[in-house]
Amino acid sequence: ITEELDSVEKELSVILVRQKASSPEENWNGRFAWYEKMRKESPFTFDEEAKCWDVFSYDDIETITKNKEVFSSERPIEGERNILNLDPPRHTQLRALVSKAFTPRELALWKPRIEQITESLITELGAKAEFDLIRDLAYPLPVIVIADILGVPESDRESFKHWSDILVASPKASTPEAFAAFRKTRSESIAQMTDYFLHIIRKRQANPQSDLISVLVEAEIDGQKLTESEIQSFCGLLLAAGNETTTNLIGNTMYALLESPSRYEQLRKVPSLIPSAIEEGLRYRSPVQAIARVAKEDFDFGGNKVKAGQELILWIGSANRDETHFPHADQFLMERTPKNHLSFGKGIHFCLGAPLARMEGQIAFEHLVKRYPSLHLADSFQLNPIVSGFVYGLKSLALTAN
Ligand code: HEM
Numbered sequence: 001i002t003e004e005l006d007s008v009e010k011e012l013s014v015i016l017v018r019q020k021a022s023s024p025e026e027n028w029n030g031r032f033a034w035y036e037k038m039r040k041e042s043p044f045t046f047d048e049e050a051k052c053w054d055v056f057s058y059d060d061i062e063t064i065t066k067n068k069e070v071f072s073s074e075r076p077i078e079g080e081r082n083i084l085n086l087d088p089p090r091h092t093q094l095r096a097l098v099s100k101a102f103t104p105r106e107l108a109l110w111k112p113r114i115e116q117i118t119e120s121l122i123t124e125l126g127a128k129a130e131f132d133l134i135r136d137l138a139y140p141l142p143v144i145v146i147a148d149i150l151g152v153p154e155s156d157r158e159s160f161k162h163w164s165d166i167l168v169a170s171p172k173a174s175t176p177e178a179f180a181a182f183r184k185t186r187s188e189s190i191a192q193m194t195d196y197f198l199h200i201i202r203k204r205q206a207n208p209q210s211d212l213i214s215v216l217v218e219a220e221i222d223g224q225k226l227t228e229s230e231i232q233s234f235c236g237l238l239l240a241a242g243n244e245t246t247t248n249l250i251g252n253t254m255y256a257l258l259e260s261p262s263r264y265e266q267l268r269k270v271p272s273l274i275p276s277a278i279e280e281g282l283r284y285r286s287p288v289q290a291i292a293r294v295a296k297e298d299f300d301f302g303g304n305k306v307k308a309g310q311e312l313i314l315w316i317g318s319a320n321r322d323e324t325h326f327p328h329a330d331q332f333l334m335e336r337t338p339k340n341h342l343s344f345g346k347g348i349h350f351c352l353g354a355p356l357a358r359m360e361g362q363i364a365f366e367h368l369v370k371r372y373p374s375l376h377l378a379d380s381f382q383l384n385p386i387v388s389g390f391v392y393g394l395k396s397l398a399l400t401a402n
Pocket of ligand 1: 242
């Protein structure tokens, strides 16, 4: 996990420079102009500074994600690999095992709990006229849900939330000392969290329950089981891959709805549009803007000579604005139902948590439109984007409820 987060931070400054954005605020919208320019002028291009290929068009990204023989997910990392950064055959085996914990049956079992958690978070807001959608709902919801699904007991929730907070935090100051201190705290928290997972794994081995860790402990294919360290690593991946992304799905979609308030009004009147609004939110303001692959062998991509070992950054946030697949791509059209967006990836690594994320989004919006017939950006609202090239979302979203 640390490895992944560090590489994101390292690439961050490079990415802001590459997108020619002077600030995160400018980058929030400005990145789409950059994508458009690149799609027109240079859709498959080698960046000499970042030493990687940038891929912007829908069709090229789709081709690459489908060609797993050449374009590998096994980028160099330290430590235990998890399914996200493994190729077949190991990926196929592990994915089959962990998929057992994400079946429609499991999902149906989680639904009432997600309803309950959402309801209690909204009840906690009470009669507040102003609240922060991220702090008060979009952030805690997926963290509590995943803790619940994993089987973290109520009494350990505070520590769990604390580790999770640190995992997604960014350094407050940019001095080398502050950055070193920040990294130290983060490594310590990750170590504590991984130890904690091991503690639950061992408990569930001895005494299985009905939670996800028990399913993972017991899952078996051809007599083969997951090792303890594979389960630990997978739990870490669920936290890293599932929480901030779902927060941003809710936050980004709400922001798109309130940028033009008649959209929220329409959704309130016709709640059956919620699934379609969520898909459009995923397309229009994709929580994950880019994924990466590495070439295993030399490959001639329409005259572009990709060499073995070179990395490719696939800008799915750009593919989702590609006019050849989405007419009027720069407009948020709630009725569009863009099932073919690439926000959850494509091919063998297609997001395992997509149905869960969709369900959480659906339940959150159902409760919000019911509880708040009128919702606006608060006067105190300030655009406060997460500083990242890959992760796309808002750190806060101040709303007024009347
Ligand atoms: C993979 C996005 C929520 C678990 C992926 C990938 C994307 C993605 C783009 C593919 C990465 C690649 O091909 O390199 C998202 C978004 C989410 C979300 C936008 C929310 C809106 C979740 C949730 C979970 C989850 C809630 C689990 C609790 C995973 C896992 C993988 C994955 C395990 C790896 C699958 C594999 O490699 O076979 N996700 N994700 N994600 N996601 Fe999600």
